Amino acid sequence: xxxxxxxxxxxxxxxxxxxxxxxxxxxxxxxxxxxxxxxxxxxxxxxxxxxxxxxxxxxxxxxxxxxxxxxxxxxxxxxxxxxxxxxxxxxxxxxxxxxxxxxxxxxxxxxxxxxxxxxxxxxxxxxxxxxxxxxxxxxxxxxxxxxxxxxxxxxxxxxxxxxxxxxxxxxxxxxxxxxxxxxxxxxxxxxxxxxxxxxxxxxxxxxxxxxxxxxxxxxxxxxxxxxxxxxxxxxxxxxxxxxxxxxxxxxxxxxxxx
Amino acid sequence: xxxxxxxxxxxxxxxxxxxxxxxxxxxxxxxxxxxxxxxxxxxxxxxxxxxxxxxxxxxxxxxxxxxxxxxxxxxxxxxxxxxxxxxxxxxxxxxxxxxxxxxxxxxxxxxxxxxxxxxxxxxxxxxxxxxxxxxxxxxxxxxxxxxxxxxxxxxxxxxxxxxxxxxxxxxxxxxxxxxxxxxxxxxxxxxxxxxxxxxxxxxxxxxxxxxxxxxxxxxxxxxxxxxxxxxxxxxxxxxxxxxxxxxxxxxxxxxxxxxxxxxxxxxxxxxxxxxxxxxxxxxxxxxxxxxxxxxxxxxxxxxxxxxxxxxxxxxxxxxxxxxxxxxxxxxxxxxxxxxxxxxxxxxxxxx
Amino acid sequence: xxxxxxxxxxxxxxxxxxxxxxxxxxxxxxxxxxxxxxxxxxxxxxxxxxxxxxxxxxxxxxxxxxxxxxxxxxxxxxxxxxxxxxxxxxxxxxxxxxxxxxxxxxxxxxxxxxxxxxxxxxxxxxxxxxxxxxxxxxxxxxxxxxxxxxxxxxxxxxxxxxxxxxxxxxxxxxxxxxxxxxxxxxxxxxxxxxxxxxxxxxxxxxxxxxxxxxxxxxxxxxxxxxxxxxxxxxxxxxxxxxxxxxxxxxxxxxxxxxxxxxxxxxxxxxxxxxxxxxxxxxxxxxxxxxxxxxxxxx
Numbered sequence: 001x002x003x004x005x006x007x008x009x010x011x012x013x014x015x016x017x018x019x020x021x022x023x024x025x026x027x028x029x030x031x032x033x034x035x036x037x038x039x040x041x042x043x044x045x046x047x048x049x050x051x052x053x054x055x056x057x058x059x060x061x062x063x064x065x066x067x068x069x070x071x072x073x074x075x076x077x078x079x080x081x082x083x084x085x086x087x088x089x090x091x092x093x094x095x096x097x098x099x100x101x102x103x104x105x106x107x108x109x110x111x112x113x114x115x116x117x118x119x120x121x122x123x124x125x126x127x128x129x130x131x132x133x134x135x136x137x138x139x140x141x142x143x144x145x146x147x148x149x150x151x152x153x154x155x156x157x158x159x160x161x162x163x164x165x166x167x168x169x170x171x172x173x174x175x176x177x178x179x180x181x182x183x184x185x186x187x188x189x190x191x192x193x194x195x196x197x198x199x200x201x202x203x204x205x206x207x208x209x210x211x212x213x214x215x216x217x218x219x220x221x222x223x224x225x226x227x228x229x230x231x232x233x234x235x236x237x238x239x240x241x242x243x244x245x246x247x248x249x250x251x252x253x254x255x256x257x258x
Numbered sequence: 259x260x261x262x263x264x265x266x267x268x269x270x271x272x273x274x275x276x277x278x279x280x281x282x283x284x285x286x287x288x289x290x291x292x293x294x295x296x297x298x299x300x301x302x303x304x305x306x307x308x309x310x311x312x313x314x315x316x317x318x319x320x321x322x323x324x325x326x327x328x329x330x331x332x333x334x335x336x337x338x339x340x341x342x343x344x345x346x347x348x349x350x351x352x353x354x355x356x357x358x359x360x361x362x363x364x365x366x367x368x369x370x371x372x373x374x375x376x377x378x379x380x381x382x383x384x385x386x387x388x389x390x391x392x393x394x395x396x397x398x399x400x401x402x403x404x405x406x407x408x409x410x411x412x413x414x415x416x417x418x419x420x421x422x423x424x425x426x427x428x429x430x431x432x433x434x435x436x437x438x439x440x441x442x443x444x445x446x447x448x449x450x451x452x453x454x455x456x457x458x459x460x461x462x463x464x465x466x467x468x469x470x471x472x473x474x475x476x477x478x479x480x481x482x483x484x485x486x487x488x489x490x491x492x493x494x495x496x497x498x499x500x501x502x503x504x505x506x507x508x509x510x511x512x513x514x515x516x517x518x519x520x521x522x523x524x525x526x527x528x529x530x531x532x533x534x535x536x537x538x539x540x541x542x543x544x545x546x547x548x549x550x551x552x553x554x555x556x557x558x559x560x561x562x563x564x565x566x567x568x569x570x571x572x573x574x575x576x577x578x579x580x581x582x583x584x585x586x587x588x589x590x591x592x593x594x595x596x597x598x599x600x601x602x603x604x605x606x607x608x609x
Numbered sequence: 610x611x612x613x614x615x616x617x618x619x620x621x622x623x624x625x626x627x628x629x630x631x632x633x634x635x636x637x638x639x640x641x642x643x644x645x646x647x648x649x650x651x652x653x654x655x656x657x658x659x660x661x662x663x664x665x666x667x668x669x670x671x672x673x674x675x676x677x678x679x680x681x682x683x684x685x686x687x688x689x690x691x692x693x694x695x696x697x698x699x700x701x702x703x704x705x706x707x708x709x710x711x712x713x714x715x716x717x718x719x720x721x722x723x724x725x726x727x728x729x730x731x732x733x734x735x736x737x738x739x740x741x742x743x744x745x746x747x748x749x750x751x752x753x754x755x756x757x758x759x760x761x762x763x764x765x766x767x768x769x770x771x772x773x774x775x776x777x778x779x780x781x782x783x784x785x786x787x788x789x790x791x792x793x794x795x796x797x798x799x800x801x802x803x804x805x806x807x808x809x810x811x812x813x814x815x816x817x818x819x820x821x822x823x824x825x826x827x828x829x830x831x832x833x834x835x836x837x838x839x840x841x842x843x844x845x846x847x848x849x850x851x852x853x854x855x856x857x858x859x860x861x862x863x864x865x866x867x868x869x870x871x872x873x874x875x876x877x878x879x880x881x882x883x884x885x886x887x888x889x890x891x892x893x894x895x896x897x898x899x900x901x902x903x904x905x906x907x
Contacts, residue, residue, distance in 0.1 A: 081494040095485040109475040110495030121478035411888040418881025581720030
């Protein structure tokens with residue numbers, strides 16, 4: 001799996017129920033520094049719940065989540081962000097009345113050390129950093145446009161770019177290519193992965209498109225009914241019977257879970 | 259499975275020299291809107307305006323200087339409301355800080371013998387901030403109707419307490435003598451002008467500081483909170499801190515406004531904290547919109563003008579006119595009169 | 610003890626008209642999602658209209674009992690004339706916009722109506738004293754209470770039951786409840802939401818005017834009555850929970866009794882006691898005692 005590389009995130013024994021629904025049961029996941037891991041599974045399988053527990057939006061009923069040696073299980077989302085975790089959203093969460101540049105400046109400000117009463121938000125160095133990131137995501141040409149006027153694919157890229165402003169150690173991408181048309185999916189992921197390329201950043205991305213998964217993931221974790229049913233390299237995981245049965249649908253599902 | 263070309267994703271021409279959008283072209287011609295030249299111009303013209311008003315005041319009739327004094331001191335309270343509006347909440351209880359500032363200044367004058375006008379203005383601001391401080395963390399968690407109602411309730415509690423506190427004059431309130439400036443007593447003929455000057459300077463300084471704050475990183479984050487609180491938290495920003503801070507700053511401005519009002523009026527009573535007083539401050543803030551600081555004071559002046567002339571000539575219809583005016587504003591100019599001269603941000607430019 | 614009974618009766622009497630008014634306010638909020646500052650102005654219109662109608666009936670030599678009918682007529686007249694005009698002519702242009710913005714629209718309406726009542730009735734106070742003595746006095750122990758206050762309590766109960774019955778036992782009422790619960794779902798099931806809005810607003814105005822009409826004998830009807838009424842009504846609906854009928858009742862009782870207690874025992878607290886309770890409820894349980902809507906609290 002991730003032999004030899006330093007473990008960045010370790011989730012152990014995670015349990016989570018919503019009433020009668022088991023969202024997570026006995027989850028044990030380790031993510032190494034710089035690893036690209038794809039989370040797959042049908043809707044309701046528990047992928048998003050898992051992501052929400054890592055970011056602190058939800059708290060597990062049992063188990064622990066440790067980031068770089070620090071227990072983050074009970075911390076608030078803001079605290080977890082400050083420790084180097086960032087996420088993008090399935091439906092882009094942007095500041096729609098503001099320009100692309102301003103969105104980036106807000107992201108930089110929020111991640112920054114000290115907010116200022118005095119220094120203008122458009123300080124040259126902040127603008128330069130924002131522009132550099134926009135450049136990496138091919139968003140430079142949109143910098144003055146209001147988010148409300150942008151098409152879906154561009155918004156998704158901006159959403160991810162904003163998550164990167166804090167130079168996170170762990171980046172969680174929630175369905176980065178959803179809502180993006182078929183011919184745009186790959187170019188978009190190219191841009192994203194290329195922009196991430198240099199970082200020693202671990203990336204977890206929730207994805208439904210198996211082509212994308214095969215191309216960009218070092219490792220695939222498959223969810224079903226709150227459990228992990230596979231955790232291996234894409235070639236191995238996607239060929240597993242259970243994954244074919246319960247996730248990709250290429251095998252009949254009436255045989256019992258092995 | 260083929261990998262489609264990257265070009266398919268682009269929305270605009272790929273080569274930079276084709277100049278993408280007209281806005282980009284314009285910004286390239288004018289240069290990137292950098293902080294120094296733009297901000298210098300704004301602050302410089304602000305200072306110039308203050309000086310012009312000070313000089314002009316020497317030649318104005320007394321009723322006009324008084325009107326402008328009231329417009330400026332009341333405008334400070336509305337400025338606080340605009341500050342909060344930029345974060346997405348509307349306070350219906352700024353009468354509280356207005357009253358606290360006023361009572362603090364009046365009491366400092368009467369009981370402590372502290373008479374300096376600038377000092378009293380500061381006293382009002384500090385007192386209001388101290389009173390607001392314990393409530394700021396609590397209020398920072400409320401939005402919408404509930405924020406409005408809680409601030410309203412707090413100001414009405416203050417009203418109720420003030421009316422029943424005979425030591426403070428009860429519902430009649432009490433009078434305050436004439437302030438001094440830098441140790442000098444103010445002669446009858448000039449006192450109106452001097453207080454006008456003090457008020458213009460205080461309001462002007464706070465207005466410029468407000469402008470700087472709006473343009474700062476904290477100001478930008480405040481705007482972001484209004485747009486999408488969730489994302490701000492996920493980016494590591496503290497929404498509650500931003501909102502608390504705005505509440506305290508609004509309190510300081512309101513308290514100063516209260517003190518300055520009392521000094522020129524010579525009298526204070528619990529009505530400073532009544533909900534209809536708060537309502538008028540909100541009216542001005544809505545009229546002004548949340549983009550331009552100057553608009554707040556223009557709107558406040560407008561209200562004072564309408565109020566003065568109406569009570570002289572149309573005592574039974576001035577509220578009617580105000581109401582209709584407000585409705586028209588809300589319907590047709592929802593961003594306030596400030597939006598008339600501030601770019602609505604199609605370039606995503608400054609707000 | 611005589612004092613405790615006095616406090617109770619005073620409190621209940623105050624709570625009675627307050628309940629009627631607050632009921633209208635909470636109903637309008639529940640259906641239209643508007644917190645109507647002008648609700649107090651409708652109260653004032655009802656009071657002024659009552660003054661006029663009672664005087665008119667008296668001038669036509671009707672028996673004194675007819676003044677009650679006059680007050681009822683006044684409330685109906687206000688509702689019939691003002692509600693459609695306001696709802697169709699003003700409010701509906703702002704539906705769907707921010708809830709605080711709607712409050713500001715109603716604030717503007719309040720300003721307008723303040724002057725409209727002044728233009729129609731002048732600035733001098735009206736006294737509608739005749740009906741007050743109509744129910745004689747009630748002696749309990751060695752204290753004498755005015756019968757009118759008990760009539761108000763009876764009226765409040767009747768109104769409460771009528772509204773409850775109307776909402777829960779009639780078909781139209783259940784449609785209204787559906788809209789309160791979820792307008793979107795109701796609309797998608799074919800409910801004419803516009804008509805429900807008009808109905809709810811009309812009832813709301815009627816209740817405010819009814820409260821005003823029947824309180825007219827207790828106060829001097831003059832410019833500014835709306836100002837005090839609306840703020841107390843706000844306290845009631847916040848305490849009870851926006852959109853809740855039981856909440857309006859309980860809220861009115863709490864406010865009425867708290868005020869009565871303050872007036873008789875701790876006069877210094879008379880004014881702020883109500884708002885302290887309102888503030889405390891907002892701090893501790895912002896949805897009110899009978900939650901209907903979730904407070905937007907982070």
